[in-house]
Amino acid sequence: xxxxxxxxxxxxxxxxxxxxxxxxxxxxxxxxxxxxxxxxxxxxxxxxxxxxxxxxxxxxxxxxxxxxxxxxxxxxxxxxxxxxxxxxxxxxxxxxxxxxxxxxxxxxxxxxxxxxxxxxxxxxxxxxxxxxxxxxxxxxxxxxxxxxxxxxxxxxxxxxxxxxxxxxxxxxxxxxxxxxxxxxxxxxxxxxxxxxxxxxxxxxxxxxxxxxxxxxxxxxxxxxxxxxxxxxxxxxxxxxxxxxxxxxxxxxxxxxxxxxxxxxxxxxxxxxxxxxxxxxxxxxxxxxxxxxxxxxxxxxxxxxxxxxxxxxxxxxxxxxxxxxxxxxxxxxxxxx
Numbered sequence: 001x002x003x004x005x006x007x008x009x010x011x012x013x014x015x016x017x018x019x020x021x022x023x024x025x026x027x028x029x030x031x032x033x034x035x036x037x038x039x040x041x042x043x044x045x046x047x048x049x050x051x052x053x054x055x056x057x058x059x060x061x062x063x064x065x066x067x068x069x070x071x072x073x074x075x076x077x078x079x080x081x082x083x084x085x086x087x088x089x090x091x092x093x094x095x096x097x098x099x100x101x102x103x104x105x106x107x108x109x110x111x112x113x114x115x116x117x118x119x120x121x122x123x124x125x126x127x128x129x130x131x132x133x134x135x136x137x138x139x140x141x142x143x144x145x146x147x148x149x150x151x152x153x154x155x156x157x158x159x160x161x162x163x164x165x166x167x168x169x170x171x172x173x174x175x176x177x178x179x180x181x182x183x184x185x186x187x188x189x190x191x192x193x194x195x196x197x198x199x200x201x202x203x204x205x206x207x208x209x210x211x212x213x214x215x216x217x218x219x220x221x222x223x224x225x226x227x228x229x230x231x232x233x234x235x236x237x238x239x240x241x242x243x244x245x246x247x248x249x250x251x252x253x254x255x256x257x258x259x260x261x262x263x264x265x266x267x268x269x270x271x272x273x274x275x276x277x278x279x280x281x282x283x284x285x286x287x288x289x290x291x292x293x294x295x296x297x298x299x300x301x302x303x304x305x306x307x308x309x310x311x312x313x314x315x316x317x318x319x320x321x322x323x324x325x326x327x328x329x330x331x332x333x334x335x336x
Contacts, residue, residue, distance in 0.1 A: 001055060018053035020044055025057065042066055073124050075110065080133060084109050087141050088309035091318070092161075092280065095299045097306060099319060101159035103195070104142050105309045106134070126167060135168040136177060143185040145312065146192060154319055161193040161223060166200045175214050182218070189219030193243070197225050205236050216241040223280070228268060238275055245272045247298070249283020256288045262296065269297045 007016040022043030024036055043058040045066075050056070079085060086109055089102040108116040125131040142162045149155035168174060182189045194215070201208060212222055221243035229248045247268055255261050265281075272279045281293050284303030293301070307318065 001053070005053070020047040020052050021055040022047055023055065023057045039063070069124065072116070072121060073128055076121060076124055076128060076130055079108060079110075080130070080137060084111065085134065085137065086311060087138065087145070088311055089160075089315040090302060090309040091307040091315070092159075092300065092302045093306050094301075095294060097301075099158060100300065101161065101193070102315065103161040103163075103302065103309075104138065104145070105163075106138055107309075126165065129167075131165050131167050132171065135165060138162050139177065139181050142192065143181045143187050146187045147185045150187070155316075159191050159193050159221070161195050163195045163225070166197075169196070169200060169208070169211065170204075175211055178215055178220060179218060182220070190221060193221045193223050195223045195225040195246070198227065198229065201236060201240075209236075209239055209241075212241050225282075228264065234271075242275075242277055244278040244280055244300075246302075247279065247281045249303070252281055252283045252289055252293070252303070253285075255292050256286070262292060265293065265298070266296045273297070 001019055001021060004017065004019045007014050009015075022040040022045070024039035024043060026036060039058040042062050043056045046062055047054045047056040056062075086107045087104045088107050089104055091099055092101040092103065094100050106118065106122075108118075108121050110116050122131075125134055139162060142160050146160055149158060171177070178194075182192065216222065222241060223244040223246055224240075224242055225246045226248040227245045228251055245268065247265060251261050251265055251268075255265065269279050278300060279298050280300040280302060281289075281298050282302045284290050284293065284301045284305050286305060289303075290301060290305060310318070
C-alpha cells in the first residue's frame with residue numbers, strides 16, 4: 001500500500017493513487033479458487049466501506065453480514081404488501097411539557113427477525129428504490145392519523161412530522177403526491193410537517209426552493225432536521241420557506257459536559273429567531289439538558305425524557321393520561 005501511494009510521473013503530470021485491498025487466508029489446498037476470490041472481494045468491500053485506502057482481512061462474520069443484508073433486501077419487497085411496517089410516534093412538547101405534536105417514525109416488524117432497527121433497513125430501501133412506495137405509505141398513513149384526530153379535542157391541534165428522503169423529494173410528481181394525499185383525506189395541511197435533512201440542500205437548491213414554496217403555499221410546513229451537522233448556506237437558508245430548525249441530538253448529548261456545545265446551541269437558537277423560525281431540540285434525555293436549553297431560549301423539545309417512540313395505541317393512551325391527569329407532583333411523565 002505504501003508503494004502504491006507513491007507519486008508517479010505520466011508525461012508532464014504527477015499522479016498519486018490509493019488502493020483498497022482485501023485479503024483472505026486459507027490452509028486447505030483443495031479450496032475452490034472462486035470461493036477465495038469471493039472472500040477477498042467481500043474484504044475489499046469492507047475496506048472501501050471504512051474509507052478506502054485501507055486493507056481488510058476476510059472473516060466469516062463479513063460473509064454473514066453480506067448474506068443478512070441480501071436476505072433483508074429480498075424480504076423488504078414483501079414487507080409492504082404484507083403490512084409488516086408500522087408507524088411509531090414520538091411526542092413533541094413545549095416548555096411546560098405540554099404535547100404539541102409528534103414525529104412519525106417507521107418501524108419494520110419482521111416475521112422472523114423481530115423489530116429491525118431503522119439504520120439497518122432504511123439505507124436498503126434507498127438502494128433498492130423501495131423508499132418511494134414506502135414513503136408514499138408513510139404519507140398516506142400520517143394523513144389518515146391526522147384525519148382521525150380531528151374529532152378528538154385532545155389531539156385535534158397536534159402536528160405530525162414525517163421524514164422525507166432526497167430520492168422522494170426529487171420525484172417529478174412529489175408535489176402532486178402531497179397535494180393529492182392532503183385533499184383525499186381532507187386534512188388541515190398546516191398540521192402536516194415534512195422533515196428534510198441539510199444534506200438534501202447540497203444540490204439543485206433552486207428546484208428545492210420551488211418545490212418547497214409550492215407546498216408551503218398550500219399550508220404544508222417544513223422542518224430542517226439534524227441541523228448543525230450539514231453544510232447549510234445561510235444565503236440559501238433565509239430563502240427556504242422553513243417553519244422550524246431541529247437542533248441535532250449530537251449537540252444536546254454533550255450539552256452539560258462540553259463547553260463548546262452551549263455556545264453552538266445558543267448560536268443556532270439566535271440565528272433561528274432572527275430568521276423567524278421555531279427551534280426544537282431533539283434527543284433530550286435529561287432534566288439538566290432541558291434546563292440548559294430553556295435557559296438558552298429553546299421552547300420545543302423531543303426526546304426520551306418526554307417519551308420514546310411507541311405504537312399509535314400506546315401513544316393515544318399516553319395522550320389521554322396526560323390530558324386527564326397532567327404531570328403529578330413527583331414529576332412522573334406518562335409518556336416515559
